[in-house]
Amino acid sequence: MxxxxxxxxxxxxxxxxxxxxxxxxxxxxxxxxxxxxxxxxxxxxxxxxxxxxxxxxxxxxxxxxxxxxxxxxxxxxxxxxxxxxxxxxxxxxxxxxxxxxxxxxxxxxxxxxxxxxxxxxxxxxxxxxxxxxxxxxxxxxxxxxxxxxxxxxxxxxxxxxxxxxxxxxxxxxxxxxxxxxxxxxxxxxxxxxxxxxxxxxxxxxxxxxxxxxxxxxxxxxxxxxxxxxVAGFMGTPAMNLIEGVLDSGTFTAKNTEINGLPNTQNGPVTLGFRAEDASLVEGRAKGQIAGPIYAFELLGDSSMVTLRTGKGMSTVKADKDFSSDIGEAISINVPASICHLFDTQTGLRIDA
Ligand SMILES: Nc1ncnc2c1ncn2[C@@H]1O[C@H](COP(=O)(O)OP(=O)(O)OP(=O)(O)O)[C@@H](O)[C@H]1O
Ligand SMILES: [Mg+2]
Missing domain, CATH: 3.40.50.300 (P-loop containing nucleotide triphosphate hydrolases)
Incomplete structure (x- = not known):
């Protein structure tokens, strides 16, 4: 030993x-x-x-x-x-x-x-x-x-x-x-x-x-x-990562606005959230991130829905019975409580 x-x-x-x-x-x-x-x-x-x-x-x-x-x-x-x-x-x-x-x-x-x-x-x-x-x-x-x-x-x-x-x-x-x-x-x-x-x-x-x-x-x-x-490496699918700007606790990027985040560091940040922490909302305007559906994959016990959001894609875990058409406008519920923030320049986590 x-x-x-x-x-x-x-x-x-x-x-x-x-x-x-x-x-x-x-x-x-x-x-x-x-x-x-x-x-x-x-x-x-x-x-x-x-x-x-x-x-x-x-x-x-x-x-x-x-x-x-x-x-x-x-x-x-x-x-x-x-x-x-x-x-x-x-x-x-x-x-x-x-x-x-x-x-x-x-x-x-x-x-x-x-x-x-x-x-x-x-x-x-x-x-x-x-x-x-x-x-x-x-x-x-x-x-x-x-x-x-x-x-x-x-x-x-x-x-x-x-x-x-x-x-x-x-x-x-x-x-x-x-x-x-x-x-x-x-x-x-x-x-x-x-x-x-x-x-x-x-x-x-x-x-x-x-x-x-x-x-x-x-x-x-x-x-x-x-x-x-580490955020992008651990987890299947990997954590969703979106580059944007943080100002007084509000994160904005194309088709994205999330309020109530820690008011720690203003400027360019990357926001992350996991597919299983977010949820889909019907309709374009209800969630914090909007975009058309890009892909839909049934895994068996659940499904993965990918949206085209701004520059990149975001994936959300949904019910196995979820169904929808590719291209349909939809949005994601991403409350501040599930978000991770990283300094875009250094890559380091930003703590509340
Ligand atoms: N004898 C050597 N001379 C020069 N470079 C080497 C030598 N052996 C390994 N390297 C380099 O060191 C780095 C680390 O290699 P290593 O074998 O430890 O990687 P690894 O993490 O085990 O990767 P893998 O998952 O592919 O096995 C690689 O870039 C490799 O090319
Ligand atoms: Mg090896």
Whole structure:
């Protein structure tokens, strides 16, 4: 069991900065998710923690030990990669057992530990098969079992579900969540899928271009994005964002007027609201934002209605029975209480 501390962790290749001044304390037994678009530095951060990538600046601590100069094998970390990295000529049993062999764990412990790890990921019936005779999801579970069997201090998982189809992802995701609860091992998990981040994490770190944008629980990040990047990244659909002007608590933009906002900062701001917080009103003049209907998508339990509002689009969640014609004039009810405000220039959240 251990905490992990990153102090001004930085990775540079020549002039290019892959990860910049990353500071974070990860609690013992915490499930931490690194989330961000492709190329934002997630894998690089993970590889530095594992010792597979040299640190340019800063420190990595595991528990009360600074590990910058420790070999990967001495860090007591187990990694699960996107590509499973299984040995094709070994059976599932031997694949799972392999880390015990190379680490010199006494032989008489192997069988019991392999059985325990394989039972946790429900692979008991497949132990004598070779990887090529398994489905993608089963192979992924072998990779997980091979990490579990070591009983490491830290798990690092880099997009372990990205090779699975949508349905298998959801069930394997639940399995990983349950496993982490049972094993109570500090875990760093990398994904670019924000639903995965929301469902799995104790805390999420949102990254962009090598820089940490926000650290918080999934709820904090969803309910209170600190800047425009996080606001636009978290949530499906993403938060509606409208550029306009704030003056004495009134926001105006094309076809938009919202009163009763905090009278904090006058000038160019970006107003945000979530599709599920707003509602549609029949008729053009009744809501705070007006526009013709651009698209209508039935999701099953609800529908998403997109309006053309001024320069951009705004999407509102509506009842599954909602029906209307494309082009019809309609408006959205956007009370001040559901609005988020951001400084358009700096992108930073404006607080009341
Ligand atoms: N060996 C290297 N030399 C130079 N640049 C590198 C090297 N390895 C990675 N990079 C760059 O560092 C940045 C971060 O890469 P990284 O692999 O950490 O991204 P990522 O967040 O894991 O993205 P993805 O979601 O696509 O896996 C990228 O722009 C990448 O091109
Ligand atoms: Mg990556």
């Amino acid at each position: 251990a905490s992990i501390t990153l102090k001004s962790l930085t990775k540079r290749w020549g002039n290019f900065i892959g990860v910049q001044s990353f500071d974070l304390e990860i609690q013992d037994k915490e499930f931490l998710v690194l989330l961000g678009p492709s190329g934002c530095g997630k894998t690089t951060t993970m590889r530095m923690v594992a010792g597979l990538e040299e640190v340019s600046e800063g420190e990595i601590w595991i528990g009360d030990q600074m590990v910058n100069d420790l070999e990967p094998k001495d860090r007591d970390i187990a990694m699960v990669f996107q590509s499973y990295g299984l040995y094709p000529n070994m059976t599932v049993y031997e694949n799972i057992r392999f880390p015990l062999k190379i680490r010199g764990i006494p032989k008489d412990e192997h069988h019991e530990r392999v059985k325990r790890a394989s039972a946790m990921v429900e692979l008991d019936d497949f132990l004598q098969r070779r990887p090529k005779a398994l489905s993608g999801g089963q192979r992924q579970r072998v990779a997980l079992a091979r990490a579990i069997v070591r009983e490491p201090t830290v798990f690092l998982m880099d997009e372990p579900l990205s090779n699975l189809d949508a349905k298998l992802r959801v069930s394997t995701r639940a399995q990983i969540k349950n496993l982490q609860h049972e094993l109570a091992t500090t875990t760093i998990y990398v994904t670019h899928d924000q639903i995965e981040a929301m469902t799995l994490a104790d805390r999420v770190v949102v990254m962009e271009k090598g820089i940490v944008q926000q650290v918080g629980t999934p709820k904090e990040i969803y309910n209170r994005p600190e800047n425009l990047f």
